[in-house]
Amino acid sequence: MARDASATRARILDAAVAEFSAFGLAGARIDRIAEAAEANKRLIYVHFGSKDGLFDAALDHVLSAMVEAVPLTEDDLPGYAARMYDYLLVRPEAARITGWRKLERPGSGPDDGALFSPKVAGMARGAQGSASGFDPVDLVVFVTSLGAAWFNVPxxxxxxxxxxxxxxxxxxxxxxxxxxxxxxxxxxxxxG
Incomplete structure (x- = not known):
């Protein structure tokens, strides 16, 4: 029976997201990821190169999915923050893995500038962003943080x-x- 490399890679990524969000980079174990993914440990290194490479791929997977699922709507920032909150209620691993990144591996994962540049540009264009008087970067930080605040406090x-x-x-x-x-x-x- 032929193996499906993309299905194996997806199972590894899903298991890695669960492991890294629960334990961080330092506490995560490749053995547990391989077992949860029902994959040979060697395949993790074949697909991702290293534990750091797997963390970066898991982070990219989570952040890209979140950006796609919760698009910024420049003219409905309250709705955007509410949708971010709703998303994180169902997928708290997104907030957790992002927290681990800041603690253990700042600068890893996808290029934040590439992820957030369209949002910042949208703030500058959007009626609500322009009317607020805040710098577009500050406004994206404030609104995104309010949507995620519940998940970032004790x-x-x-x-x-x-x-x-x-x-x-x-x-x-x-x-x-x-x-x-x-x-x-x-x-x-x-x-007004």
Missing amino acids: DGLLRADGRDPSDPERIAAHRAAIVEAVRRLVAPPDG
Whole structure:
């Protein structure tokens, strides 16, 4: 029976995303990735060259999927932030692997400039971005950060008011707060 190299590569990438998002680059184990992918460990090195190469490919896979699934809409920044939040609720590994990258391997993975340049250009063109008075790069940082904020704070903070952060009502309330925060952020400085 012929082996499907692209299916094997995809299984390895999926297993790598799970492993790296859970343990980071230093804590991840190639043996566990190979076992989860039902692939020979040697194939990981054939497809990706090294553990660092596999991390970079996993990061690129996650970030590219997120950028494609949550396109920036310059004229609906509150909606963009809400969609980012929704995406990360379903795919928290995207926030985790990005965090590990900043801690263990800054500068790795895809070219951030290539990923974010279209968003920044869109901010400069978009009605909400222009009206806000903020520099386009700052605005992309603010809006993206608000969409991801829930996933970048300690769990204790999420429970500090005694509410269960996984309760659907709490999730909906947080989403609404994100939308309102971005709506206020992009309002013209004169309040108009």
